[in-house]
Amino acid sequence: MSTNNNEKHVKVLVLGAGPAGLSAALYAARAELEPVVLTGMQLGGQAALTHTIENYPGFPTGVGGPELGELFQKQAENFGAKVEFGMAYEVDLSKRPYKVTSDNGEYLADTLILTTGANPTHLNIPGEVELTGRGVSYCATCDGWFFKDKKVVIVGGGDSALEEGLFITRYASSVTVIHRRDEFRASSVLQKRAKEHPKMNFILDTVVTEVIGSDKVTTLKLRNVKTAVESTFDTDGFFVFIGHVPNTQMFKGQLEMSDLGYVIINDKMETNIPGVYAAGEIADPHFRQVITSAGMGAAAAIQATRFLEAESA
Ligand code: NAP
Numbered sequence: 475m476s477t478n479n480n481e482k483h484v485k486v487l488v489l490g491a492g493p494a495g496l497s498a499a500l501y502a503a504r505a506e507l508e509p510v511v512l513t514g515m516q517l518g519g520q521a522a523l524t525h526t527i528e529n530y531p532g533f534p535t536g537v538g539g540p541e542l543g544e545l546f547q548k549q550a551e552n553f554g555a556k557v558e559f560g561m562a563y564e565v566d567l568s569k570r571p572y573k574v575t576s577d578n579g580e581y582l583a584d585t586l587i588l589t590t591g592a593n594p595t596h597l598n599i600p601g602e603v604e605l606t607g608r609g610v611s612y613c614a615t616c617d618g619w620f621f622k623d624k625k626v627v628i629v630g631g632g633d634s635a636l637e638e639g640l641f642i643t644r645y646a647s648s649v650t651v652i653h654r655r656d657e658f659r660a661s662s663v664l665q666k667r668a669k670e671h672p673k674m675n676f677i678l679d680t681v682v683t684e685v686i687g688s689d690k691v692t693t694l695k696l697r698n699v700k701t702a703v704e705s706t707f708d709t710d711g712f713f714v715f716i717g718h719v720p721n722t723q724m725f726k727g728q729l730e731m732s733d734l735g736y737v738i739i740n741d742k743m744e745t746n747i748p749g750v751y752a753a754g755e756i757a758d759p760h761f762r763q764v765i766t767s768a769g770m771g772a773a774a775a776i777q778a779t780r781f782l783e784a785e786s787a
Contacts, residue, residue: 480579484510487583492519493764494754494771495589496546501775503553511557518543519591521764525615525641530764567728567747585749585778592718592755601685609691610712614638621646624710634715636664643673650675720756743774
């Protein structure tokens with residue numbers, strides 16, 4: 475449904491095209507609601523930046539992150555979902571239909587499913603911003619290849635740090651994980667794999683305080699948190715995997731959010747505004763899996779369908 479060339483009126487508008495958004499689109503399309511997905515930056519979401527996904531059911535030998543995103547997209551489109559490329563930058567939730575302004579024009583939406591995901595957290599230390607793209611990275615799949623036969627350091631002690639570290643061992647000559655505690659948060663399976671890998675080394679109880687290099691990373695400044703002893707460590711690459719920040723800036727002041735900025739939803743994926751749902755990592759600080767995000771997306775679309783049906787009954 476369209477009102478004019480610059481303003482499209484849709485029954486279901488999905489913001490974001492990761493596992494949550496594309497699953498929501500599949501379910502809404504099968505309910506014949508002709509959903510539109512406004513992709514944002516990354517088709518496939520963060521999953522598309524993961525080399526291999528080994529824990530999404532149905533793929534016993536794993537599936538490539540980008541490939542899984544394409545399969546999600548195709549399946550949703552097969553049932554009539556429209557995937558449109560563009561970034562939303564303003565949302566007006568004060569009245570229905572809800573207005574979304576994007577670089578692809580304006581949308582009026584009877585219901586909205588918000589799945590804008592999360593971005594990697596930065597360390598905020600000197601040199602980090604200046605050397606991003608010159609040795610500092612937040613994406614192993616994107617940048618791992620650049621460190622063939624080179625030394626790489628990873629910061630973090632969660633699943634992402636160890637999983638991405640193991641991935642980078644394909645290219646790098648060594649991968650040193652620097653973690654601020656002496657215990658990892660990552661699952662025991664990943665810890666075992668990482669500790670047994672001949673290319674992986676660990677520096678514990680230590681934080682990186684500065685990234686040094688003129689036009690590319692050469693050295694890190696470190697501080698042992700127990701002894702306060704400072705030291706340096708030479709490296710070619712520096713990957714940061716210390717968690718994520720939800721992309722919810724656009725909804726501030728309109729939607730209820732937690733102190734950490736996650737959208738608050740109930741068990742039906744409903745936000746505090748009727749007809750506005752949130753799914754995936756913008757509303758989930760706990761699980762952050764492809765399967766949980768996809769499930770939340772499906773649930774949001776089922777709820778949006780019920781909402782629209784109740785209205786037209
Ligand atoms: P996470 O579990 O929150 O771990 C973040 C890590 O970064 C922690 O070890 C934390 O240290 C460290 N950290 C945080 N801020 C830091 C700082 N300023 N300086 C130094 N270190 C800092 O994040 P994640 O690894 O991205 O994982 C997020 C979620 O996704 C988790 O639920 C995880 O299970 C899931 N995930 C699952 C898989 C999988 O199943 N294959 C893969 C990736 C992610 P502390 O431990 O000291 O707090």
